Amino acid sequence: MTYENIQTNKSLWQRSRLFVREALRDNETDFTIGPINRALGLLAIPMMLEMAMEAIFAVVDIAFVSRLGTNAIAAVGLTEALITVLYAIAIGLGMGVTAMISRRIGAKDHDEAAQVAGQAIWVGAALAIVIGISGYHYAAELLLMMGASPEVLEQGEGFTAILLGGSASIIFLFLLNAAFRGAGDAPVALRSLALANAINIVLDPCLIFGLGPFPEMGVTGAAVATTIGRGIGVAYLFYYLFTSNGRLRCRLRHLAIAPALIKRMLRVSIGGVGQFLIATASWIAIMRIVALYGSAPIAAYTIALRLLEFAILPAWGLGNAAATLVGQNLGARKPDRAEKSAWAAARINIVFMTVLGVLMIIFAPQIVSWFSTEPEILRYGTSCLRILGIGYPMYAIGMIVIQALNGAGDTRTPSILNFICFWLVQIPLAYWLATAVGFGPDGVFLAIVIAESILTILAVLVFRRGKWRFQQV
Numbered sequence: 001m002t003y004e005n006i007q008t009n010k011s012l013w014q015r016s017r018l019f020v021r022e023a024l025r026d027n028e029t030d031f032t033i034g035p036i037n038r039a040l041g042l043l044a045i046p047m048m049l050e051m052a053m054e055a056i057f058a059v060v061d062i063a064f065v066s067r068l069g070t071n072a073i074a075a076v077g078l079t080e081a082l083i084t085v086l087y088a089i090a091i092g093l094g095m096g097v098t099a100m101i102s103r104r105i106g107a108k109d110h111d112e113a114a115q116v117a118g119q120a121i122w123v124g125a126a127l128a129i130v131i132g133i134s135g136y137h138y139a140a141e142l143l144l145m146m147g148a149s150p151e152v153l154e155q156g157e158g159f160t161a162i163l164l165g166g167s168a169s170i171i172f173l174f175l176l177n178a179a180f181r182g183a184g185d186a187p188v189a190l191r192s193l194a195l196a197n198a199i200n201i202v203l204d205p206c207l208i209f210g211l212g213p214f215p216e217m218g219v220t221g222a223a224v225a226t227t228i229g230r231g232i233g234v235a236y237l238f239y240y241l242f243t244s245n246g247r248l249r250c251r252l253r254h255l256a257i258a259p260a261l262i263k264r265m266l267r268v269s270i271g272g273v274g275q276f277l278i279a280t281a282s283w284i285a286i287m288r289i290v291a292l293y294g295s296a297p298i299a300a301y302t303i304a305l306r307l308l309e310f311a312i313l314p315a316w317g318l319g320n321a322a323a324t325l326v327g328q329n330l331g332a333r334k335p336d337r338a339e340k341s342a343w344a345a346a347r348i349n350i351v352f353m354t355v356l357g358v359l360m361i362i363f364a365p366q367i368v369s370w371f372s373t374e375p376e377i378l379r380y381g382t383s384c385l386r387i388l389g390i391g392y393p394m395y396a397i398g399m400i401v402i403q404a405l406n407g408a409g410d411t412r413t414p415s416i417l418n419f420i421c422f423w424l425v426q427i428p429l430a431y432w433l434a435t436a437v438g439f440g441p442d443g444v445f446l447a448i449v450i451a452e453s454i455l456t457i458l459a460v461l462v463f464r465r466g467k468w469r470f471q472q473v
Contacts, residue, residue, distance in 0.1 A: 019041065019042075020045060022042065023043075023045035023046055024046055025187060026185065029042055029184070031043065031184055031324070032106055032331075032337070036340055036344050039341070040344055040348075043184065043186055043320075043324055044318045044348075047181060047317035047320045049314070050177065050193050050317055051320070053193035053196075054309075054313055055309045055313040057196075057197065057200060057230075060200060062076060062303060062306045063370070064209075065219055066371045068155070070299050070374065070377070072155050072218070073302055073371075074148075074149075074295045075143075075148070075155045075219055077301065078143055078148050078152065078156060079143070079156055080305075081283060081284045081287045082143075085277065086131060086135075086167055087170070087174070088279065089131075089276070090171045090174035090175060091178075093124070093273060094174045094177070094178030095178070095271075095411055096267075096269025096272055096473075097120045097182060097265065098178045098179070099408065100182070100264070100409070101182030102326075103330060104116065104331060105182065105183050105184060106328030106330065106331025107331040114248060114250045114251070117176075118254035118255045122255070122262070127171055128172070131164060132166065134164075135160075135161070135164025136165035139160040140153060142164075143156055143160055146287070147291045152295070159222065162224055162227055166223075166230075168231075169233075172234045173193075173237070177189035177237070180246075181323075184324060184328065189237075192233040192234070193233060195233050195236055196232060197229065198229075199225075199232055203229065204226075206221075206225075207221030207222070207225050208225075209221075268411060268473050270411070271410070274418075275411065278422055285430075286444055289431055292434070292435075296377050297440075297441045299372065300376070300378075301380070301381075303368060304385050304388065307367060311353070311360065312353075312395065315396060315399060319400045319403030321345060323406055323407025324407060325345075326408050327473075329341065330471075335469040338469075342401065345400045345404075349397070349400050350397060352396065353393060353395060354392060356389075357392025358389070360386070360388070360389035360392070361385070361386050364385040364386050368382050368385065380441055383441070383445065387445040387449060390449055391452050394452060394453040394456045397460065398452060401459040401460055401463045402414045402417075408469070409472070410467070414459070417455055421452070422455075425451045425454060427447075429447040430447035
């Protein structure tokens with residue numbers, strides 16, 4: 001290599017390092033002007049890392065809990081299937097918050113953006129009270145509804161009660177992070193999750209296995225550690241929201257209840273809540289079909305889903321970046337730039353997800369063996385990872401386009417598409433392939449790939465029609 005090449009490579013490395021550093025620190029970049037790829041990179045880097053941090057929660061918990069045996073893994077799996085309903089509500093509300101705040105930041109109306117954040121706090125508080133109280137008291141009944149065996153119920157009841165009882169930590173983490181993402185302050189959301197994860201990683205083994213002065217709480221300890229970690233992350237977000245001078249600056253006057261604004265937020269959010277409730281209810285139905293074949297397939301499916309989350313959530317972060325750019329550019333009355341931003345994100349995501357899919361297919365046995373060496377779990381888990389890995393390129397396009405529609409405030413269309421693909425296609429197809437055709441759990445996994453691929457095709461067709469350009473939020 002010549003001296004000139006060395007200098008060029010060094011210069012490229014230095015430029016890349018400076019760019020990443022800029023993306024990870026608070027900045028006042030206007031994302032409605034300048035090169036689209038630069039704007040996308042500045043938003044996507046912290047958002048992808050933020051989603052990776054969210055995935056780490058799931059992977060860390062299952063990594064430690066898997067040491068407690070198949071029933072413990074199954075308990076976490078069934079609980080997570082229930083918790084996804086809570087995630088659906090929080091993420092759906094967050095979509096409305098992101099769309100409304102990004103549109104106002106793009107229009108340079110920072111005061112109304114802060115007022116949207118203030119109303120989101122009240123909505124989150126009301127939701128946390130309802131879910132927290134009911135979830136804590138009916139944890140056992142919910143697990144039984146999911147088909148838990150007596151052994152799984154014994155280990156999982158405390159885990160479910162703590163996670164649902166502490167639902168405020170989940171709801172506010174999603175809502176406030178959505179607000180900061182919409183404003184373009186993605187590094188703030190990343191720091192909150194990094195803090196929450198660090199605490200969870202330290203507390204998880206201590207509370208699960210009773211290390212040092214900590215009590216041995218088993219599976220329940222994982223829920224306690226996660227709730228404490230998320231709670232501290234939320235405390236940081238509130239502190240930053242009310243004390244910083246970033247793009248989103250909330251003051252006490254912004255907490256004054258504005259019924260008209262709350263109504264508008266709920267109207268925009270209801271499509272987001274609907275699309276995720278449809279999707280997550282579908283995942284619960286899928287889990288029930290898998291449960292027909294015993295605890296081993298449930299445990300394998302749980303492990304595979306955690307790994308799928310770990311792969312998809314960073315890519316979903318890129319989708320969040322696209323949503324923010326779409327919302328802010330629509331607010332700045334630049335719909336063409338909004339559309340170009342979405343397609344630029346889709347191109348990057350295809351490369352990222354395809355590479356991950358290939359790695360999952362090739363190294364599936366080794367990856368599953370990190371969590372369990374039981375032959376049945378290893379067999380089902382390997383098969384699940386390989387089948388799901390085939391669909392990664394299609395997931396890549398679909399998640400960007402769906403997020404772009406959500407960022408524009410058109411949350412209703414993805415809800416309709418989810419209903420068609422998940423309820424009319426995925427669930428009946430999964431049951432038919434698993435039972436009538438005789439594929440067993442593999443039929444369920446194959447149905448997931450087919451349904452997600454159909455969703456991507458329909459979403460692209462809708463996005464190209466362009467009605468989202470005229471969405472009012």
